[in-house]
Amino acid sequence: MTSASTHPLERLVRDPWGSLRRGAAGLLWYLKEVMGENAYIHYMESYERRHGTREGAMGEKEFWRDLTDEQDSNPKVRCC
């Protein structure tokens, strides 16, 4: 875990390779988030927030099916 008290620049100077690794991991995380790969993880988190448990939530495969099927009637606008 990254410690919240040290400044990112300070960490870069102390441990450049670690920073590089964290940077690459961060980029991959960002790509996955923006592309929507983590949608299921977020759904589970949200389910737990709402119900206090993960029991009764959709399975992964079911969730992805439901996600696109729901878009059938709720399309999102894409701009020019």
Next chain:
Amino acid sequence: MDIRCEVIELNEEEILSVEYVRTEEGLPPVAVVEKPRWTPVKIVIWVVIALVAAAGWAMVAFVRGEEMSASWFVAAAVGSYLIAFRFYAKFIEWKICRPDPKRATPAELNDNGRDFAPTDRRVLFGHHFAAISGAGPLVGPILAAQMGYLPGTLWIVLGVIVAGGVQDYLVLFFSMRRNGRSLGQMTRDELGRTGGIIASLGIILIMVILIAVLGVVIINALAESPWGVFSIAMTIPIAVFMGIYMRYLRPGKVVEVSVIGIVLLILAIVAGGWVHNSPVWSEFFHLDKVTLAWCLMIYGFLAAVLPVWVLLAPRDYLSTFMKIGTIILLAVGILIVNPSVQMPAVTEFAFNSEGPAFAGALFPFLFITIACGALSGFHALISSGTTPKLIEKESQARLIGYGGMLMESFVAIMALVAAICLDKGLYFAMNAAEPLTGGTAQGASDFINNALGMSGVATSPELLEQAAKDVGEESIVSRTGGAPTLAMGMAHILHNIFGGPAWMSFWYHFAVMFEALFILTTIDAGTRVARFMLSDALGNFSKKFRDPSWTPGAWLTTAIMVGAWGSILLMGVTDPLGGINTLFPLFGISNQLLAAIALAVIFAIVCKMGLARWAWIPGIPLVWDLVVTMAASWQKIFSSDPVLGYWAQHFAYKDALAAGETSLGNTEGIAAMNAVVRNTFVQGTLSIVFALLVAMVVIMAVWKSIEAIRKGSLPTTEEPYTETKIFAPAGLIARKAEREVQAQWDERSPHR
């Protein structure tokens, strides 16, 4: 529970005063409010940014006659964006929005893990940017380059700061305060039922025009190009394969399937080269504009009625991936290659209305041609409805709304740079309509050398033929619409870094491919959205249309929408006058008129909130936008110059036909003349309808605003205040105190 304890701790060691905001005892703070204090380091940083911007502008605006490099444009633009984001957007935040750190957003209140879900601000920035930016900012600036680089650069940068960013930010903020309601619903709530109906009608009509014109752009790039047609056609099986992969083989592996898709896409581009060289296959994929228009309509229909997972969802993944990739590629290309600018700062076409790429003088048509990148009404449809349901904290709206628009503006600047660094002769040969060039290298060369009406531009048939050969096309003459020019510009820049001259054709088709991908994404999503808007409207008359699973209704509404944009598309691609130069103004006008609706609604809300003092913030862009769009509509409707006015042209051709003539200007034959009469009638009628619809909405908004100013304020339809129970950083970069608070929250819930 009514615990509202606000603990204020002043941290002595910090330079800033820090206020920790709590809404519930026992929970860590929900926000950290810092009062920024100017430190010497900060002052130095902002002075440097201002100097960089000033140096960029000085070079762009005043240096003449010497080789100027493209990076000055980047300096001027990025420096200005940073200053605008830090100062003007912050000013709007203080005076109008006043985000409340204790107030819960719709994402938190209605969290369903789907369309309402608290989303990391950086991720949401990416989502929002991917949704607002497409082919628009890549096309407009290219066409506007005919007036020189200075007018376009000034409008893109100043426009986004004063108009586009303001619209996107305020629509996003107000929609967020209204549970993420759409622009149409907000208009109905704030201006009344009639206003809402008129606005919704306007939105549907405007979408139809947008889709049709984007279709013309892509068909102009693909017609008679076997390479392009093959690689774009291949995106359909690739998308279907990705859809099956995601649904049955490996659900949820979005990045994996996108990477596979991109690899297949690149293979398709390479294979396009083989198709181009094979006499049999190149004949097979050699399609004319009318055939392509029909293909596009069939595709649009299928995409709107098929389940989303088959085509739409995978194509959207591909499109997002390509968007991120190519924009980074273009930015890196411009910064590394640093090409020098060929186009003059201001050309003759800024002062007359004889430019070959689009007709009309600088005012108002520059501001119409460059819509996306400076001010785009379409964004109001995403800033309301989609994005506001995902924001974690009210204070993040500035980053996502205003910041996202700045990013799109930067894309527009890069597109402009790609166009102005091309050889002038090549630029005009590609952008002059076919009636002017005759569609041949000899004809284009004659036109440019003798009849262009701009000094200092020369070319030769050999040069144009070589340019076409370099990019693997039979001809690049009259490849109007902006997309091929951008592709040419990108090929010229990128081959210097990757692959050398042999790769120019690859980069050209790569660029055509991603533009086509963006446009197809807009077309299929747009058709689907428009279909639902129509069934909603028809649902008022027959309840059955409200049911999305009722197949006849879905097919009927889709067919109506496709028929609507398809007929305009066919009209555009068969237009004897060139299509894009007559239709593109209609695209810009309709997009800017949508902005007028959005800005008028914002203006009324600001007045109703009792903030009339600050109503000039949306007021300035509203007035400017109205002046521009109404002046343009006026000219398009009433101008007696047939090059400009739809009706003047309509009657000129009608009279000529009545007099028994068989040709007029460059139009030969009675059939072509009849087509002009018909097309100008449609275009002229649409211009009138749009202008009237928007004028009505604006009048209603002004009426409400006056009433509000008289009474001091009026009740708005903001949702009631609810306290937040979650934490998120206020801006892009989490500050030290925010990181500490985040750590406290992380300890409480191990899943974050």
